[in-house]
Structure formats: structure tokens, C-alpha cells
Amino acid sequence: MNRRIKTILMMVAMLPMTLSAQENHQLEVGKNLDIFNSLYSNLDLFYVDTLNPKQTMTAAINGMLRSLDPYTEYFPEEETKNLQMMLTGKYAGIGALIKYHTRLKHAVIDEPYEGMPAAEVGLHKGDIILSIDDTTMTDKNVSYVSSHLRGDAGTSFVLKVKRPSTGKEMKFKITRRNIQLPVLPYYGMRPGNIGYINLNQFTEGCAKEVRRAFIDLKNQGAKALIFDLRSNGGGSEMEAVDIVNLWVPQEQTVVENKGKVRQANRVYKTRLEPVDTVMPMVVLVNGETASASEITSGALQDLDRAVILGTRTYGKGLVQVPMDLPYNTNVKITTAHYYIPSGRCIQAINYKRNGKERIADSLTTVFHTRGGREVRDGGGIMPDVEVKSDTMPNIAYYLSASGVDSTEVMFDYVVDYLDHHPTIAPAKDFHLTEADWQAFRQRVIDSGFTYDPVSQKQFDELVKTAKFEGYYDDAKEAFDALEKKLKHNVASDLDKHRKTIQQVLELDIIAAYYYQKGSLEAGLNYDGQLREAERILNDPAEYQRILQPVKQKK
Template structure:
């Protein structure tokens, strides 16, 4: 009977393809391969030695097929629709925390502002022992899913707080948790406003407009729009947010794909909220998709200065198609082109290497374009290059080790226990004596690491052994390895500034959550500091936009 059902499904799929496919399409190849797939699964289902789970096997086949196209074409079965809706709307029914399993414990690593979790008194660093009376000690437990549920229902958590031996019961009433697109906005100084845009769900434009309007009311004369670590989202939100800064009827983005009637040019529909305010846009390598549209529009119209690092380079557009049985397919249908005419897609998925891997479009194949107002030269094919590059130094090996081991996290919990209150986020800093207390606390902790130099010595030694030169250079290699061997005590002092900064960030997060974290970064964030320096030199700002810098 199961085999018969598989055959019926295959015939139905084939009929559907014939019904909606143009005669010139490759209908025979499609029919043939669907028939092969159906008969193959029928044979597996009938004769394979163990039971075959059809949902699991077919899902594996679908995922493998889509993986061969690009990472953005994704199948969502009915069981995953809730995750899909959370991704597109930023909403879910739950309590508003993020957990992590570390060293046998489920720890709260983030409490989102304004959520039921924050209102109930849950803190970052709390260890969750039970959910509704059920112990959750196993690493595979999906704690976040257990805490989701219908609005108005309660979930009882048994938690142990740092420094306390006894656990306590906290009851949280679930509600709609909305992950805001703008987690922070405020004034950096008397004239400069700052808007941190982290997503492009359906309310992004409204949130940015509201933030911009409020900051103007507080005297904002210059603005920093932070698009760093923004993975993108809805295209129409990118259009609307660009429209805040560029005039009505300005071309924002054009999409072009296989289905010609779906090609479309999006323009600004409304008068700009402010088409003249000095604007700095911050980007990095994790600014992608819709974030790159906004950054690209600002650059192509010479409307503001881009500061930071080259963006990710995702110039592809996806739409969602409904499938049978309440499933969905998010499918790449087009590339997008910003006002100068360039597509900033960095990876060529249509031309794969013999091993199936993909590579970035080489510089030699990139094309020059001109910005709309000043005629500055910009390029396609590799993301959006900033007007003012800011180099980010590589993170030291000792800081990476401390972070991965969770020692910054743990010490911040200790600091929160020992200090009921601290200064506001933008004013907080650790004294030299307090940093030495942290160093002392690390005394019995295991956080060894290998530096890049030590790693290269190991590679050199292995190469010398392989090529039979080791006996000749053995003494010299040993002497150099001894000279460059790291010392934890020495590195804690050498890299004190970067270690202390991230430790301060962890501590501020315990008291003031995301808003305090952002305000603490104002004085030390290199891109923000570069923007403030630029705003202080109006002549340089204008020269960059005119291409005469």
C-alpha cells in the first residue's frame, strides 16, 4: 500500500509540472527523474533491511538537492513553520531568554529587554535546573522550545543563581516576544544621534523612523546608522528605510531573475524624512542582503559616508512559495541591483569548482560603476566597500581562549554578585586594581592556548621533518620556539586593554542589558570614533562624498 501511495504522489507531481510548465521547458527530463526518484524510494521502502522513515529520508534528499544550489534556498516542513515565522516577523510566544549548555549546565546567556523574563527577575548567569518540575540535565534537551508556548500560560523555572546554594522557583507568564529591529537608539553627544539597526523584519522601517524622529527632537544634527552584524531581511523594509534619507521617486533597487514578469524596480514612495543631515553608515563583513541595499543606496547617491569593513556580498533575492501540507520553500529568484547599476553578490553559486565548492568572483571580473551624484567609482561583485575603511585587529589567542572557556562570563557573574550597583554603562570601567583581581581569580583556571606564531613553528617543524631538514635546523628551531613561547602572565598584561574591554562589556550586560552594552561601547568602538572624528571635520566629510578626498 505504501508503494502505491509513493507512485500516486509521483504521478501527481508530474501532472502538476506538466500543468504549469511551458512546452519549451525540459519536461521530459523532469518527468524521468521524478519517476526514477519515486521508483527508487519504492524499492527502498519495500526491500531495505530496516524500516525507512519516509519523512526523514525525503527531507534529507530535499536538503541535499537545495544545498547544491545556494545556502538561501531552503525547505520548511510544517514542523518548522514556527521557526520560519519567527525569522520573518521577529515574534514568538515565549519568555524572552537565550540559553546555552556549558559544562553540564543550562545557563541563561541573554535576557531581552521588556520581555516576561526580565519582568520576572531572571538574570544572565542563572542556571536553569527544572522546567515545570522536569529536570533538564541532558545536553540534547531543547530548553528554548520547552519555554515557548501559548500566550498567557505560565512556565515554572527552578533556577540557581551565582553565589547561592539553594535554588529558587520563578514563574513566568508567556507572552508575545518581539525581537526589535532597533535594540538601541540614543544621543552619543549633544549633536550626534545613533541608531543600531540589527534586522529587517516587518516593523523595521517604523522603528527606524520613530528613532530618527525622537532623536531629531532631542537636537540631533548628525546621525550614525549602524548596520554591522545585520544579516538582512525583507526587501521592502530596505526600500522604506532608504527612503528616510533619499528623496521621493529615487530608484532604490532593481530585481532581475528568470521570470521576466517578476523583474521590478523599487523607488522611494515618500518625501525623505531628512535628505540633508550628515550621515555615517557603519558596516562590517556580517552586514548582508537588505543591510547592503541600504548601505549601497546611501553610497550610490553620495548621501552619506560608509565606515568600517567591506560588507558580506549577498546580492540575491528570495521569495517564499507555499507548498502542499503546510510546508514552504524559500527560493532564490533574482539578483538585485542598486542605483549605480551594480550587483554586489560576492560568491558565484552558478559556476562551481570540480569539487563542488564555490569561490568569490575574482577582482579581475569586477566592473566599475559611477555613483549617481558625484560620479565616484564603485565596483560590483564583492560586497560594498566602505568609503573609510577601519581595520579590526585580530583577536589575541589568550582572549579567544578566555572567551571560549567562559571565564569572562563567569567572572561577570561573580562581579554582579559582589557589586549590587555600578555606574551607568557609558561611564563604567574597571580600575587597574579590579583587573588585577580578575587576573588573580584566573590563577587556578585552565585556559591554555596556541598563538599564531607557535602554530606556524609547528608547521615549519613538520615541514622540516618531512623534507629531511630537521636535523640541520633542530637547535635553531628549539631556540626560536623557546623565545616565542607564550606566557599567560605576560599575555594578560600585554593584551590587557582588549581583555579588560570585553570583560567590562560582560559586566555591563549583567546590569543594563543591551542598551547599557551599546552605551559602554561609544568611547572605544573604532567605527563610532571614526564617525565622530569625521563629523568634526565637515570639509573632509564633503570631500569624500564629492570624490575629492
């Protein structure tokens, strides 16, 4: 009884301090709002030019939010559709990727989506966008063109394009539709009765898509599963919980949110009967696996339900909630940290402290999976099996993106290839012939393509440092000799890296015929991380060993 009385007295004594802190906080808020209001009033009255209230206030709001974290965002009225697209994966448009072609000074069609208006009316990769209705698109950037292609579902417009293969200008009347970005672009069977599912975002309804795909794979005879979350930036927390639920029993805690206010606190548990709780699984992750993807992979790791393979994930342990503001504006606010079943939060950056540096591994805390394996908080999800992704040589990157002087030679080659080949072999079987490769190789050389190797940049920095420190003149002959060795020869580099360059080229061609689904299917043939996942799933003893805690030496 005495202990209870003492506790009550202490709480009563602390109450004035708590109220005082709250009053001081509210006083500071009110004071600074008054300052801001007074400042804007004076600017509006005395500034030499007339202020644009919307533009000025939006800049002020964005400046305030930049001091918090990159995930708390303001959406003015004209950008609320972007928020809805982010949450649902849907937008109204034609369903195509576009890119800017520097040499042509126009945006061009890069990849129509399967079954969408762009593909249905017959738009092809490489079609040059000349105008949308009566608005010319000459020298307009991708953002400008994209904003004109999008609109309300059911509205129509006339798209004028030029087809490079014929040089003819063509007009298409297109009716915009609600476009659902493909959340599950490919799933299928791999050798050894291993199913494979690729999920690229956590938007509304994606758990049902994964469930359907998984059941289909089981019906096809899948005895193990590879779930690919590489480069999946996340999305809906609830969808992540429902996906984990496919392989975990009911009433299991998947994630818990903890925020400053009680409304932000929430525990998410599995609520349905699972589909399969014993099938061996490997989840593929990388540095762009984030948010809901980390909830999924982290929960499956903490519950010892799957082997996580790849590289360390992004490390986003924060939860955002969209909120309505006056005049049809919105804000997405970070309201909580999330904690996965072991109790850890995998947030990599402490925005409150510095907002830039990742939390050092030495400052992280050890937690344990259900079976007793050690895992750590901070810095994302460390995979159980670390396998680095295949690297792309510089020349392949510049060829597939755009080279110096914007030759965009690979893109142009693919467009011409499509014109001369109405059909190609199935995606998983397609390969360029020797004659095709030689034609591409010669085209690159004749185009004058050049690229900027990393070694040359580092050499230039070394020369700059040597001159600054005063020893360049004495070592000039050595520097000149080294520079000659670093000069790249495009022809020899094409031969040296032919395997990788040809793979990139083939996948780009396949996407034009079989869309993203075909490109992903074919790309698995070159995937080193996937091969390692298959090896582990084909070795039950190895799979079980990975999921066992490391025995401590006595």
C-alpha cells in the first residue's frame, strides 16, 4: 500500500513538469507561426515583385519538410494524383514507358505495357512523339510529355508519332484508361520443381496476386519457392503482412508500429489460414529492397521461415500515413518506426541526429530469430547468405543508357532490329546470331561511340593531386605512360565484354516482343544470385543448416 501511495505521489509531482513542457512547446509553436505570418505579410506588402502565394508557400512547406526525413512529403492539389498512384499503383494514361532521345530532340516510346492502350493501338518501341492533340512535343522533356499523356480515364486524344523504320508520320486516337502497373510481372517454374515469383511493388491487392501465383505454382508441382524482392521499394504495410501470412500460421505478429501518439501504435498479425508453412523458401533481396519488402523479408527471417539471400537491404524502418489537408491538398507523414518479430527496427539512418550517415554496425544491437539465430537492428536486413549481384562493365552501361554525345546506339539498333524481324524465338530461347552481333559491333564503332571509364576519372584526379602537391613534373613520363595504357579501345572493349553486352542487348529486344514478362524470364538464365538460391533449395541439408543457430564455442 505504501509503495502504491509513493508511486501516485511521484506521478502527481511530475504532472506540473509535463504540463509545463507541453505549454512551452505550444508557446514556441505559436510564437514561430506568428513570426512566419508576419514575415510573409511584409514580403507580400513590400517585396519588389508580386509574390505568387501558391508557389512561395509550397516552397516554404517543402523547406520545412526537408528538415525532417525524405519520406514526409507535401502534395499540392495538382499532385494528389501522384500520391494516389503511389498508394495504388494505378494512374490514367496509355500504359507505356517513354524516354528522351537527345539526338532526335523528342521523347520516344520505350516500352508499351502488355494489354494497355499504347500496345493495343499499335505503338512500337522507338516511335517518336511529335504532338499530343495540338500541342507540339519537340524538345520537351519526359515529365512534360508524360503529363500530357496522362489524364482522366475515358478521355481521348490524338497522338502524332513518326515511325523511324518508315519515316512516315502516323496518328493514333487513344482513350486513356486506368493503368495498373504490373506488380507481379513474371512467375514460373524453374528446373528441379522450384517455383519463382517476382514482385516489384506492394500496392493494393498485390497479396492476392502473389497468392494466386503461388497456388498455381504448387499445382504445377513446385516443391520449393524463390520469392524475388530485389529492387522492390515497398508500399502497403498491410499487403506485406498478408503476403507473409501465405507461409506463416494465423495470429503471428509480423510487424509492430510505435509512434509518438497512441493512434500511430499498431500491431499487425496474420489473420488467415496460410497456404503452405513448410515449403522451403529463398527470398532474394538487394540494396534497393526497402520498406514493405524489408518487413516481408525481415519477418520471414525472424520467424526462420525462409533463407534470405543477396545483399544488405536499404534500411527503411519508418511508416508513413497519408493525411488530407484543406483545399484538396495532402501530406504523407512519417508517424512511426516499425519493429519486426524479433523486436528489431532496421532503420539505417537517424534523421533526428544527422540525417545523412548510416548507423555504424558497431552501434547496432543483437536480436534473435525464433530459432535463436543472431540478427541485428539498424542498417537494413543482412541476408543469411550474402551473394553480390553481377556487375555490369562501364561500356555495357553506357551503351544501354546513352553514350557520350548521346549516340544511343543500342536503342537505335533495337528499333531497327524490330523492323527487320516480325517475330523472334520464345523469350527463354532467343539469342542473337553471330551476324547480328557483328552488325551491332560495327554499328557501335561506326557511330563514333565513346564512353567515360572510371579508371580515366581516377587518373585525372591523381594528376590533379600530383600537380597540387608538386610532384607531377618529376613523374610526368610515368603519368604519360600510364595514361596511354588507360586509353580505351571501343572495338577491343566490345570483344572483351561481348558476353555481358550481348545479354543486355538480347533482353532489350525480348522486352519489345514479349514485354517485361519475357525480359524477366530470359534474364533468369544469367542470374548468379538465382543460381545460388536454386543450389541451396536443391540441397535440403544446406538449407536446414543455414536456418540453424550457430553453436557457441565453450
